[in-house]
Amino acid sequence: MAHPFPFTAIVGQQDMKLALLMTALDPKIGGVLVFGDRGTGKSTAVRGLADLLPHIRVHENCRYNYNPDNVDEEAMSAKSSASSGVRGKIITKPTPVVDLPLNASEDRVCGALDIEKALTKGEKAFEPGLFAKAHRGFLYIDEVNLLEDHLVDLLLDVAASGVNVVEREGLSVRHPSKFVLVGSGNPEEGELRPQLLDRFGLAVDVVASRDVKERVEVVRRREAFERDANAFAAQYENDNLAIRRKIKKGQALIAAMETPDAVVEAGAILCMRLGIDGMRGELTLMRAARAKAALEGRASVERSDVLAVAPMVLRHRLRRDPLDDAGSTVRVERAMMEVAAGANGHAGHA
Amino acid sequence: MRTDMQATPDPRAEWQDALLAARILSIAGADLGGIHLRAGSGPVRDLWLQCFAALSGNNNLITVPVSSSMDRLCGGMDVHATLTTGKIEIQTGLLAKANGGFAIISGAERLEASALGAITQAMELKSIAPVFGTGKNLPPTRFGLIAIDEAAPGETGLAPSLNERLGLNISLDGISWSTISTRVASIIAEPPRDIHYVKISDTWIEVAMKALSSPSPRRLILTLNVAKALAALERRAEVSLRDLLTAVRLSGCSTEQLEQQEQDEQRQADQQQDNNNAQQPRSNSDKLPDDMVIDAALADIRGIELAIETVRSNSRLSGSKGTSGERRNKARRGRVLGLRERPPFPDARPDITATLRVAAPWQLIRRAERAAKGLPALDRVILQSSDFRYRHYQDRRESAIIFAVDASGSTAMDRLGEAKGAVELLLADCYAERHHVALVAFRGIAAETLLAPTRSLVRAKRSLQALPGGGTTPLASGLKRATELALTAKGKGQTPLLVIISDGSGNVDLDGNPGRAKANDDTMKVARLIAGHKINSMVIDIGRRGAAKGQPLAKAMDGDYKPLPFASARAMSSFIQPHLAHLKK
Numbered sequence: 001m002a003h004p005f006p007f008t009a010i011v012g013q014q015d016m017k018l019a020l021l022m023t024a025l026d027p028k029i030g031g032v033l034v035f036g037d038r039g040t041g042k043s044t045a046v047r048g049l050a051d052l053l054p055h056i057r058v059h060e061n062c063r064y065n066y067n068p069d070n071v072d073e074e075a076m077s078a079k080s081s082a083s084s085g086v087r088g089k090i091i092t093k094p095t096p097v098v099d100l101p102l103n104a105s106e107d108r109v110c111g112a113l114d115i116e117k118a119l120t121k122g123e124k125a126f127e128p129g130l131f132a133k134a135h136r137g138f139l140y141i142d143e144v145n146l147l148e149d150h151l152v153d154l155l156l157d158v159a160a161s162g163v164n165v166v167e168r169e170g171l172s173v174r175h176p177s178k179f180v181l182v183g184s185g186n187p188e189e190g191e192l193r194p195q196l197l198d199r200f201g202l203a204v205d206v207v208a209s210r211d212v213k214e215r216v217e218v219v220r221r222r223e224a225f226e227r228d229a230n231a232f233a234a235q236y237e238n239d240n241l242a243i244r245r246k247i248k249k250g251q252a253l254i255a256a257m258e259t260p261d262a263v264v265e266a267g268a269i270l271c272m273r274l275g276i277d278g279m280r281g282e283l284t285l286m287r288a289a290r291a292k293a294a295l296e297g298r299a300s301v302e303r304s305d306v307l308a309v310a311p312m313v314l315r316h317r318l319r320r321d322p323l324d325d326a327g328s329t330v331r332v333e334r335a336m337m338e339v340a341a342g343a344n345g346h347a348g349h350a
Numbered sequence: 351m352r353t354d355m356q357a358t359p360d361p362r363a364e365w366q367d368a369l370l371a372a373r374i375l376s377i378a379g380a381d382l383g384g385i386h387l388r389a390g391s392g393p394v395r396d397l398w399l400q401c402f403a404a405l406s407g408n409n410n411l412i413t414v415p416v417s418s419s420m421d422r423l424c425g426g427m428d429v430h431a432t433l434t435t436g437k438i439e440i441q442t443g444l445l446a447k448a449n450g451g452f453a454i455i456s457g458a459e460r461l462e463a464s465a466l467g468a469i470t471q472a473m474e475l476k477s478i479a480p481v482f483g484t485g486k487n488l489p490p491t492r493f494g495l496i497a498i499d500e501a502a503p504g505e506t507g508l509a510p511s512l513n514e515r516l517g518l519n520i521s522l523d524g525i526s527w528s529t530i531s532t533r534v535a536s537i538i539a540e541p542p543r544d545i546h547y548v549k550i551s552d553t554w555i556e557v558a559m560k561a562l563s564s565p566s567p568r569r570l571i572l573t574l575n576v577a578k579a580l581a582a583l584e585r586r587a588e589v590s591l592r593d594l595l596t597a598v599r600l601s602g603c604s605t606e607q608l609e610q611q612e613q614d615e616q617r618q619a620d621q622q623q624d625n626n627n628a629q630q631p632r633s634n635s636d637k638l639p640d641d642m643v644i645d646a647a648l649a650d651i652r653g654i655e656l657a658i659e660t661v662r663s664n665s666r667l668s669g670s671k672g673t674s675g676e677r678r679n680k681a682r683r684g685r686v687l688g689l690r691e692r693p694p695f696p697d698a699r700p701d702i703t704a705t706l707r708v709a710a711p712w713q714l715i716r717r718a719e720r721a722a723k724g725l726p727a728l729d730r731v732i733l734q735s736s737d738f739r740y741r742h743y744q745d746r747r748e749s750a751i752i753f754a755v756d757a758s759g760s761t762a763m764d765r766l767g768e769a770k771g772a773v774e775l776l777l778a779d780c781y782a783e784r785h786h787v788a789l790v791a792f793r794g795i796a797a798e799t800l801l802a803p804t805r806s807l808v809r810a811k812r813s814l815q816a817l818p819g820g821g822t823t824p825l826a827s828g829l830k831r832a833t834e835l836a837l838t839a840k841g842k843g844q845t846p847l848l849v850i851i852s853d854g855s856g857n858v859d860l861d862g863n864p865g866r867a868k869a870n871d872d873t874m875k876v877a878r879l880i881a882g883h884k885i886n887s888m889v890i891d892i893g894r895r896g897a898a899k900g901q902p903l904a905k906a907m908d909g910d911y912k913p914l915p916f917a918s919a920r921a922m923s924s925f926i927q928p929h930l931a932h933l934k935k
Contacts, residue, residue: 037565037566038510038511038514038564038566038568039514039566039567039568039569040566040567040568041567043474047475099471099475099479101467101468101471101479102463102464102467102468102471105420107703107707112707113707113710113711115438115703115706115707115710116437116438118707118710118711118713119437119438119706119710119713119731120437124711142467142471142474143467143470143511146463146466146467148463148464170711186510186511187808188510188804188808188809189510189511189804207565208565208566208567209565209567210565212556212559215555215559215567215570216552216555216556216559218567218570218571219555219567219570219571219574222567222571223546226381226546227546227547
């Protein structure tokens with residue numbers, strides 16, 4: 001496979017790009033669900049994301065992407081290397097973006113007995129699967145709404161606990177598997193299981209652009225890419241680098257960022273107005289707002305950040321009426337307007 | 351429909367189109383995605399494939415059986431080589447074998463979701479990961495796909511996710527053997543241009559955008575690539591309007607939106623015309639004004655589209671054939687449940703990878719055992735009967751509920767709103783149970799499938815809301831369309847339930863002619879067909895006077911009957927509820 005289509009060369013689709021960059025900056029936001037029209041560059045954006053992500057530090061021969069800077073993982077790494085040989089020196093490598101194909105077998109996803117070793121050496125060794133490969137990176141599922149139920153079950157377990165547990169064929173393996181789940185799909189082909197929907201921190205809708213100029217630009221860039229992928233990618237390398245720097249800088253900013261009470265309050269009111277139960281919505285809202293501020297190079301988060309990210313954070317968390325199609329976005333927007341108006345009145349009062 | 355008959359195009363022209371599609375596919379292959387070929391098996395299709403093979407120089411045409419397992423499709427363990435060498439040997443999958451050439455799938459509309467996923471991913475990424483093992487160098491899969499869609503009328507065709515990725519869309523169904531010329535298109539003497547270096551102007555891109563009904567950028571790009579391939583074929587450096595028109599025709603776009611666009615376009619053109627009249631056109635000698643061109647282009651495309659549509663509907667035979675799926679034992683396919691030691695059915699084949707995985711840890715011990723018994727050493731894997739593992743499948747228990755709603759004048763006035771309300775309530779139930787839902791509406795002279803079976807409730811609701819009422823009652827056509835959908839669902843292993851919401855008095859027969867007697871005859875005929883196929887059914891009579899006209903219909907269908915002279919939507923829903931519960935069992 002040659003170069004993927006550069007992320008920065010994607011025309012329009014601001015929401016989708018923002019959501020992906022925010023999770024790149026702060027993986028704890030918890031994944032992105034991209035739903036919408038076919039052929040709008042959903043999977044192109046995710047595949048192009050790999051070029052923007054900061055590199056991670058790992059042991060050279062580590063197959064689990066253990067983090068050498070994390071005490072627990074370092075200990076696990078040391079333990080596993082005791083049996084499997086040398087783990088090598090510490091190197092940096094690109095953040096993994098792993099594709100989970102719809103056709104993947106359970107063995108391939110979770111990992112299984114290494115047959116080759118078992119057959120040739122009679123050794124009982126574990127061959128890590130996609131969950132191990134995706135640790136500290138992104139796990140991408142295209143057409144996530146078509147994923148077979150038995151794979152969804154596996155995914156739910158791991159995404160919730162961050163640990164992959166394999167108990168089969170006499171193997172007993174546990175390894176950390178924390179990843180940003182990114183799913184894309186077309187809602188017309190089927191609904192997503194509610195449990196899986198819950199796992200996504202952000203949900204964005206993409207619609208094919210109706211703007212003639214924009215669409216011509218899409219065609220032109222694609223043409224250039226198909227003609228010479230490498231030359232095209234080179235054109236956008238600087239833009240990609242700039243974004244990578246932004247993400248790195250943002251990560252430093254976010255660590256020191258304070259969240260003013262007024263901002264937290266705005267988020268709480270918003271969630272209350274929309275009847276969103278539990279803390280997850282509010283927490284994600286705060287994280288996302290901070291990530292957005294950091295991405296823009298600001299050292300402080302404001303209420304406008306909360307309002308800007310609210311639709312993508314809250315849209316899929318509303319208690320859903322399955323027949324209410326356009327309703328959720330409208331409801332979020334109405335609540336946002338109320339909060340904005342209420343806040344102004346408040347300020348005027350003071 | 352009757353009036354459209356005159357628009358039937360020359361089947362010879364259609365055949366020429368099909369050959370043209372074959373030619374450009376043979377030169378541009380993967381850049382066009384491939385071709386969605388609607389054709390039942392027969393000599394016309396065979397001839398087309400022969401022509402295509404000749405055009406592409408018999409170069410790497412891989413036949414992919416629709417039922418291919420994942421290992422065959424994507425590549426997996428080569429059992430023979432693995433057993434003889436004792437090392438994992440990966441076998442190239444069919445999709446990787448098609449690299450640089452073409453993959454042919456007949457009956458592509460029957461592809462299972464997982465196979466579809468693998469194929470679309472291979473087309474997208476131009477490489478594919480084998481099912482087994484995690485190779486670093488993924489085999490490339492750059493191929494043109496020939497997806498032969500054999501769906502009978504009324505059956506669900508090729509999956510949209512695949513159709514979307516195919517730049518060409520050709521139907522051979524309207525072409526009879528006698529009309530096609532035996533002269534096969536000559537093989538290109540000159541090598542064509544590289545399509546990537548064919549230029550296209552912004553104006554043409556805009557024309558294509560307007561002509562295509564789908565907003566998808568991918569569709570647009572594929573269609574433009576078709577146009578470029580047409581130019582490349584004649585070694586021209588730039589796409590002409592004729593190329594573009596042909597490309598839109600070959601990519602098969604729907605007429606619906608075009609009509610709308612044409613009207614808009616007309617309005618704009620009129621305005622522009624006025625402006626142009628006021629101003630003196632600058633140079634009209636070498637180039638037509640853009641707006642006029644757009645207008646002409648749209649008119650042309652629309653005529654062709656209408657024609658294709660007519661041919662398609664006229665060439666379809668009534669009734670539908672049983673599908674192979676129905677006869678198959680259900681436990682042989684569907685969702686994989688897991689691995690067991692016993693075969694799920696007598697001639698089940700073991701899952702080799704799983705079997706080897708079980709056998710692997712014992713190899714050293716078994717070798718030692720053989721040696722202890724004084725048997726000669728074997729240099730292959732030693733398997734015992736207890737090692738074998740079989741894949742078990744879960745019987746698919748999905749059900750499909752097909753609503754046939756009478757939207758004729760007799761019900762429209764006072765009951766259509768109620769019927770809509772009831773269906774909406776039922777849709778909510780179907781959502782909870784994850785049933786598939788389909789909607790058929792009948793009014794005027796024909797029935798219309800508003801929605802092919804889907805689990806997307808949003809779409810179901812939208813199409814229901816948009817349903818207009820009024821006109822005569824083609825009950826027989828409504829029943830027939832619903833039956834066709836039910837049989838398709840059955841073919842896919844789903845359990846269908848027909849819900850007919852009508853006053854039971856049709857007055858238009860299957861051919862669309864008015865006449866109560868013939869209409870009634872036809873209705874009963876279809877009803878008996880439903881009984882014959884043992885399809886679960888029910889009639890909800892929304893007749894005005896409680897005349898119970900739906901009763902004989904329900905009887906002929908061997909279905910349930912419920913008169914609802916003054917019922918509310920909720921009452922209707924509660925009537926169907928037990929049937930939904932029954933379906934689950």
